[in-house]
Amino acid sequence: MSKLLEVREGSCHLLMGNEAIARGALEAGINVAAAYPGTPSSEILENLAQVAKVRNLYVEWSTNEKVAMEVAAAASFAGLRSLCVMKQNGVNVASDFMLHLAGSGTRGGMVLVTCDDPGALSSVNEGESRHFARMIEVPLLEPGDFQEAKDMTRWAFELSEELRTLIMLRSVTRMSHASGNISMGKLQDQLRRAEFRYDGFILDPNEGPVLSAPVAYKHGLQQGKIEKARELFEQSPFNTYEGPEKPELLIITSSACTLYSREAIHLLNLGGRVGLLKLGTTWPLPPNLLKKYLTLTGTILIVEEVLPFLEENVKIIAAETAKEIGIKTFYGKNDGTIPMTGELSPDLVVSALSRILEIPYAAIDPAYEKKAQAAAFFKAPQRGLAFCPGCPHRASYWNIRNALTLDDRQGFVCGDIGCYTLDIFPGGANTLKTLHAMGSGTGVASGFGQLSPFGLDKPVMAVCGDSTFFHAAMPALVNAIHHRANITVVILDNSGTAMTGFQSHPGLCINAMGQEAPKVDIAKICAAMGAKVAVCDPFDLPETQKTLNRLMEDEVGVKVLILNQKCGLSPEKKAVKKYDVHVDENLCIGEDCGCNRLCTRIFRCPALLWDKEKEKARVDDVLCAGCGVCTGICPQAAIVKEVA
Amino acid sequence: MIVKKFKLPSDPYNIIITGVGGQGNVMASRVLSNMLVNRGFMITIGETFGASQRGGAVMSHIRVSSKGTWSPQIPKGKADVIIALEPIEAIRVLAAYGHPGVFVLANTRPVYPVGVITGELNYPSREEIKLSLQELSAQLWLIDATDQAIGLGNPILTNIIMIGAFAKLGKLPILLDDFIKVMEQTLTGDKLEINLKAFTLGMEALET
Structure with a gap:
């Protein structure tokens, strides 16, 4: 049974961030979920699909992210709760519809979960989705740990219904693909019936047609919703402060960077000197809350991944309230204290803190580090990505x-x-x-x-x-x-x-x-x-x-x-060898062949090796998937296959 | 609960499981972590597996604590134990996360990087790997886990053998019964039986 179906409230389970988000959606009683797969977001919909039958959900892999958002929006228009999920660049695909959805407003609670991939661990871009929240004018939430990933997702649906707008929840790889202990909440049954009302007055948000026109009027409404969110966020329990009453330095952060920052404070033993303001509601920022904590100190370090989104928005508030809070010194991405690209880590926050506060820190004993680096350089050859055996x-x-x-x-x-x-x-x-x-x-x-x-x-x-x-x-x-x-x-x-x-x-x-x-x-x-x-x-x-x-x-x-040709990892093919493949050592003439090791130098299958001692090719039985393709490339026909 | 009496060697206690895509790295980290959650610990796992099936290095960072959630990335130089499903991956991980007090359990069977297959890069000999790992760790166990797994009928059991070996190390309160409790959740019959055999073989590997 899936852990996501756990009915005991308060029971503790080890859940991946993506599982926690899926559980949060179930606790909110969603009816519909739609997504296009993309690392690191895919497990959210996969987990919901597994429990679709038991929890009476409609779950689909849509053809793309824009369609996923449209499918989820229809459920919202019919009064149901719906979730759509995508990776960072998927938001670009969906953004045209998203802009108009912000204008038309929603009915049933609707949440967009976007999973960004700082450092492009599994992407060919380092896209930032948070700016869409500001640009399209929808509220943005960022969970700071796994428990919050669940709790915030559940709350996002309530918030969406209160404000009648799409809510965006942004995760990152180190949240989505990390795991932690989660205390379960109540699994909510859905009691809603889908009904789409469209015959009312054109401006009626409950009974009228769902349109982004008249544009100026609807745009104004949308901005009113953002104002309302700003007020609500002043009191949000997802914005927390830990640290001394008068810190020398204040870290402002969100998302997985909260965990890096906390660890860095711990490593440098700075609990008595550095404060940590963790923001869960990152657009619109609550100005009074920011003002309160900016007042505590003159030195601010903003820790975040990808673009300086928090940094710029905090600086606007600091500029607008400068008369009251005084002039601040900001450290972050813009001055180079935090790297502008790549993902962060506890060590990068340590290095920022140690530079600002002039505290020396050596993660590894220099003599050991020298030996270890040399060993890695000479004895751990780089592992380039390759197509799987049988691909x-x-x-x-x-x-x-x-x-x-x-x-x-x-x-x-x-x-x-x-x-x-x-x-x-x-x-x-x-x-x-x-x-x-x-x-x-x-x-x-x-x-x-x-x-x-x-x-x-x-x-x-x-x-x-x-x-x-x-x-x-x-x-x-x-x-x-x-x-x-x-x-x-x-x-x-x-x-x-x-x-x-x-x-x-x-x-x-x-x-x-x-x-x-x-x-x-x-x-x-x-x-x-x-x-x-x-x-x-x-x-x-x-x-x-x-x-x-x-x-x-x-x-x-x-x-x-x-x-x-089916993927070698497809359920039908995985662990099924069509052929037993081996190299006939009598036929392989090695370096004398003249093919210049076509099999290993060019074909590059992880299971087809070059035996240096024998100077002949060799098949690794553990890795070989038995596709038999390599038997067709050897000029000597020395690679032989037999039906397994 | 037994864990109340058990004092972690350090809090958080940091474990890195490393290997190559397809070796069952993520599964090993889940199984080990679930055993520890059942024992009442707070666990944080960070995993790098975006391109895991495509020949790349895979790494799971496991933080075991009685206090709370930690960073899903272990800070540099702070690993307490490294469990390597592939031997040179242990060397790679030591360069970033090792220190003189680290324990290393490494499977001996190589998975050659594509650069080695093409002849552009060199893969060290078993003896060279052993010397490096010894030099960079407080204690080293080299385990022929894949060979043993093949003996059991399936090389994928390598990961379970390595987890069994780590359990035997006794740094954390995990026993065969903890493993059974976790595996029974998802497996039955022959599949459960063969996994238990693998775990036991791993425990024995550390004794000899």
Whole structure:
């Protein structure tokens, strides 16, 4: 049984931040949850999907973040409580709808959870979602520990209903993917019936149509809601102070940085000298509360990740109240005390405090550190990301690279977002030459495909995953087809949203709740749009390469090649070896072969090794997934497979 | 509760479990932490597993406390124990979180980084790894956990063997019964049985 269904109030469980957020939503009695998967946010909806049946929820993996927010908003308009979840850059995708939703207002409680990834631990951007709260004018909450992640989520729904607006709750990787003891609250049953009222007066928030017009009027209402939030936040129990009455220095922080700051104060033994103001309601900031604590001292350190959001907003309040609170010295990101990029840690807060207060601190004994650094440098070779053993993408990129080489016109590939992004890393084939947002590979290729009149004579290719295809590549593909862009789009269909943990998408016959669902056929969509479509199995190396070369030679319009092969970690394939693979040592002639170790130097499968002593290739049985693809690359046919 | 009498060697007591994507690092940290939660401790886990299945290094930071929640990132130089599912990952972690008093339990079986496979980087010999780990720790246990797991029929049991070895170390009050209690929540029959065997093998590995 899922821990999220625990009915004993006050019982203690170890929950991940994302599980705590999901539990908070259940305690708020939500009816609907919608999301698009993205690290570090995905486990929230996954956990809700697991209990959907028992808790009578509707849960879906939407095609993208904007649709997720629209689906959740409909539930709110019908008076239900709803949650939508996304990673930081997902908010960019949803932001157009979000702007209009702020204008129209909500009915049933509606919460947007965004999980930012400071340091881009699993992202290709270091986006900051908090500015959307200020820009779009919706209240923003940031939990400072795991218990708060749960409690704040529950409260956010009440707040949303009180203010009649979307509430944004921002987590970060070290909150979402960290775990702690959580005391459970009451699991609330949903007793609401969905009813959408639209026949009332146009300005009636309960009975009228849900619109962002008349704009000036609705915008004014929205700003009134922010004013109301500002007043409510003055009394919020999620804003706390710990430390002496007259601190020498005041740290103002939020989110996981609260835990780093507290630890740094502990490490430097500064409990009697440094105060910690932890803010849970970070937009709009409560000015009287800030004034009260800014008065305590002249030296302020603001500790936060990604952009200086708190810092700038606190400084505005400090400027406006300068006559009363006096002139302050601020330390933070703007003066370089806190790094402007990358994630923070207790050590970075220690180093900020030790610089400002001139306290020496050495984390590690210098003699030990020197030895340890040397050992790591010489004996712990860097571990570059690589495609997993059995990954279809390794075979796909092998085919793409060989096709480009054979084509010999210096063709290149526009990249996209998914596991196949790893082509840019040491484990990849290094064919991707642009890499941006979801769906951008096809969009950018569509643009390159128009440049031959200006002299661009290189063949243009794009890659795109199956989930990415539905998310954002479809409009780009329509654009390319309508404008006759000369491009080849390779759809790497591995039957799931693999990078984030194998969530379902419209191309599969199952939905988030495990129910049977109509499969939307990518090949048929592309053909209906007007592309020339071919389908191959990337594990069939000769056929795939031949098809790719044929498509690249056809210089009229958009060609689509769909490469179908399930992810090696998919439930059907995981731990199932199709083939037993080994190297026949009599056939492998090692360095004498002339292939220059094609198998290990170029193919780069973690399970296919080079035995230095024997000077021959070797298969690691523990790691090998048994896909058998490597048997097709050896010029000596020394890699042998047998049906397992 | 027994924990009332048990005094942590330090509070928080800091454990790092490290390895390579796919080795069951996160599962090991959950199992160990749930055993400790059942014993009444406050646990904070921080995990780096964004690209965990894709050949990257994975690390779980576990803070065991009787006081409260700590940072999900252990401060530099403050690990008390390092449990490495892959031997060179222990060296990597020591460079950032080690100190002369740290205990290290390391599996001996290498997972080669892609740079080693291509021939661009060098992977140290077993003897070189041993010397480095000895030099950088107060005490070192090298355990052939993957070989033992293969003996049990599945290399994925490596993580459980390593957790069993850590339990035997006796730094924290965790016994076979604590492990059974946690595993019974999710497993039954043969699967439970084989996990218990792995845990016991791990405990024995530390005795010899």
